[in-house]
Amino acid sequence: MRGVGLLEGSVDISRIKEATASLTWAVDLTAPGDTELPSRFSDLGVSFSSLFEQTGDLPDINKAVSAHQTAVELVPDDHPNMSRFLYNLGASLTCRFEQTGEASDISEAVAVLHRSVDLLSPDDPNMPSRLASLGLSYRRRFNWTVELLDINEVIALLQRAVKLTPQSHPALPGRLADLGSSFEARFDRTGEFADITEAISATRRAVELTPQGHGELPAMLSNLGSSLASRFMRNGDLSDISESISLLQRSLDLTPQDHPVVPTLLANLGSTLNTRFGRTGNLSDITEAVIVTHQAVELTPQGHLDMPSRLSALGRALTHSFERTGELSDIDEAISAKRRALELTPLGHADLPRRLQSLGTSYHRRFQRTGVPSDIAEAFSAHRRSIELTPDGHASMPNRLTDLAGTLFARFEHSGELSDVTEAVSVLQRAVELTPEGHDDMYSRLNNLGVAFNRLFAFGVDPDANLDRSIIHFKAAAACGSGSPQRKLDAAVACARMLYRNHPHSPNTLPAFATAITLVALTAGLEQTIRGRYTRLQGISGLASEAAAAACRLDKADKALEWLEQGRCLVWNQLNNLRTPLDNLHMARSEKISLEDEARAHLELAKQWDEALEEVRGTPGFETFLKPPVCSSIIQHLPGSGPIIVINVDKSRCDAIALLAGMDTPLHITLPNFSIEKANAPKAGRKCAEDERVLRVLRGLWDDVAKPILDGLGISKASETSTDLLPRIWWCPTGLLSFLPLHAAGIYRGSDSESVLDYVVSSYTPNVAAITDRVRSQGSIPTGSSGLFLTSQPDAPGTSPIPGTTKEVQSIFRKAAGTGVRALKLEGDELGPGECLERMVEFSSIHLACHASQNAGEPLESRFHFHRGSLELGTILKANLKHADLAFLSACQTSTGDEKISDEAVHLAAGMLAAGYRRVVATMWSIGDQPAQEVATSFYDYIIAHRTTDGSGEFDGTLSAYALHHATQELRRNLDDSDHSLLTWIPFVHYGH
Structure with a gap:
């Protein structure tokens, strides 16, 4: 937000002091009643204001206010200069308010600036600037009171100012920027999505109209970046947060290191990096966020009005860092910074509820780590007070209710008081009711309700009803149109598992797993780096096997096969899909690029990929291009020389799915004697032992896996040992079985010795498509x-x-x-x-x-x-x-x-x-x-x-x-x-x- 300035550009402070001294002398020498005296007082006030802008010394702005007040008092209401004198007084009062936070100053500023505007004729050339100044004073008051009437007035005044400003006028970009930040402020208050769209539109136009090298350009880039970050928090579009960070970094690059606006720019960048970390979990984001917010605090003078907000931002970044790294010193420092921010925040300040909420969150996080009862008590108290101070209809109310519910859950875990869970449910239901449709956080609030009802179910409170409620809310969370795929995946998995464990034969079980498997691919999407995709997949390894086990239990081997193909080897498939059908696409960028540029490049390429897929799938005959395959297409190009055996290993059961050329459906072979515990036994080849470990592992694989499969396929032991006469087999193991040598399974001692090598020639494949693609294109x-x-x-x-x-x-x-x-x-x-x-x-x-x-x-x-x-x-x-x-x-x-x-x-x-x-x-x-x-x-x-x-x-x-x-x-x-x-x-x- 740009400030109300009386003097633009860089000025020699010694010259300002000389001018102020001369004007003071002139006022002293002017006789009372002299018609020039009001103007000389006004000029003196302007000079003191200019001096204050350079020094920041409070006595200077006090003298400015006093001089302007005297000028106003010395002339009648109809004096031709009254409007100008009132304007200068309002500007100096606004400036003093920004320094001291005295509410009476900003209220008086609004009143005198209103009078200044009312005294002008509609066609007066000063009207746009006076409207803009009045709007900005209303904005300062809104920042304190959060009254909707004030921000509505701000937007109306600034819209009038912009409309009256010629397109070529140098003040137009600044007024557009102020209008944009005001729309953003109203969006933060009400959550109306149209406001953040208007904010971005106005600020983007301001940036476009600002010449390169202009002193205001960094601030406008920062404003645009902040607005994009706000929209990201609502819709979760990664392109918004990526552009936001790029703009904020550019604004810093364009600003001299010793410029007083640098702490603000650093704080904005740190806050935005922190926001993106909340979505992506990238360690580099939160590491950088902590660094730049630390710098912002260090560069902010003691007593500065922005110190509380910067301390609070530092505390938020440190809290996220703690959540990622587990360093207890981070959360201790976070609480210390947030407590300092609260101590510096006056009662009645608009940011007080938000800072209380933030402090409560940090206490909650530390309690989760240490279990110290006083921490959860502090968290509960801070969240409760935050809600009490939040006006009805405030856009942050649902989020604050959600945090309070989380604290109630934590207190329940410590005390066992079931009433805490009951209250948490009530609080979360209110949060959901207050959350607008399409909001990025809707899925998490529905998911939290699912967790809450699950807790009640686990404790036997109306178990049937609460089980159903839990499943309903998990399902709704997973189906949300907005929100992080990772978090929605958590909800989908919870829904599927609750159904599988409590209603395994329910017709809803397989659709729930289908939703989860679909979300897996989105979780490790192309907008992320390879490392990022694999990091995400670590937390869901085995989900496809669990889904396949559920399908096998219901005699749906075809569905099990589809899910194993869709939910495994995701990155491997992405590499194949990106290369095979599009032979003319080549990677052209070889220059070294920054990590941020790399992330943006991934995001942009991912969007281009989605757009290209949509275009291709709109072509007749290509409707299913690169979509997850169905069973009929998976088995369309099987090799004729032997079967492919997909072996699914899950905690609940183990199954083999055999695919043979000429068969329309997979052959399902149950493996009742194998288990995930056996697969997790010491692996052959990890170390050479003297206790026949390898022999035992190979025999177990033979008895429990290989021999039942060979028998189910009707493959007999070869009567001759010639390799040429053996049929082929492709092993496609899942999970931990992937690390065991199925090709060597057998009994190697005694009269009954036999092994896989006596029956078939073995090959492995990461998935079925790796073989069928080769058959189709051979x-x-x-x-x-x-x-x-x-x-x-x-x-x-x-x-x-x-x-x-x-x-x-x-x-x-x-x-x-x-x-x-x-x-x-x-x-x-x-x-x-x-x-x-x-x-x-x-x-x-x-x-x-x-x-x-x-x-x-x-x-x-x-x-x-x-x-x-x-x-x-x-x-x-x-x-x-x-x-x-x-x-x-x-x-x-x-x-x-x-x-x-x-x-x-x-x-x-x-x-x-x-x-x-x-x-x-x-x-x-x-x-x-x-x-x-x-x-x-x-x-x-x-x-x-x-x-x-x-x-x-x-x-x-x-x-x-x-x-x-x-x-x-x-x-x-x-x-x-x-x-x-x-x-x-x-x-x-x-x-x-």
């Missing part, structure tokens, strides 16, 4: 692209030596080249990341014998290490590998995922599939140097021996699954069945078609 590789590229990197900097890779690659190359295969070998310093990528485009298959490292938080930064740098997965994904066939990753742990997001394929093997390779050989954990050589050599011997195009130079990885099966069996023949020996060959796995 075709021959052009002769010019077919071939094998090999590299060994035995001693890359920063890694341990693996000298065996040289022998491995040389042996494979000699065999391939000697039999006519088009092959190329580059080793060590001969190859850098860039050259490797060129060879991946040139050759259909690649063999990488090197070290690799995985980054679960940023999978696109997983990499292969070379002597001359490293090749990141993100770089590979950008390449156009449309003829890619086989990738053999002869490195450790290239198919190891992350248990925190077990349903997300965050490993290099899945990444190479996403990059375009049809099939990938990888390892589940560490491998020995010598076994790696033997498996790789035997693998390629098998493929080359089964070539059908000798002499053509082509290399085809179609038989890679059979080749790996053969190679691991060859290795196994030279080993016993001890845990150590099993861990030698089990790690090698095949992914893809």
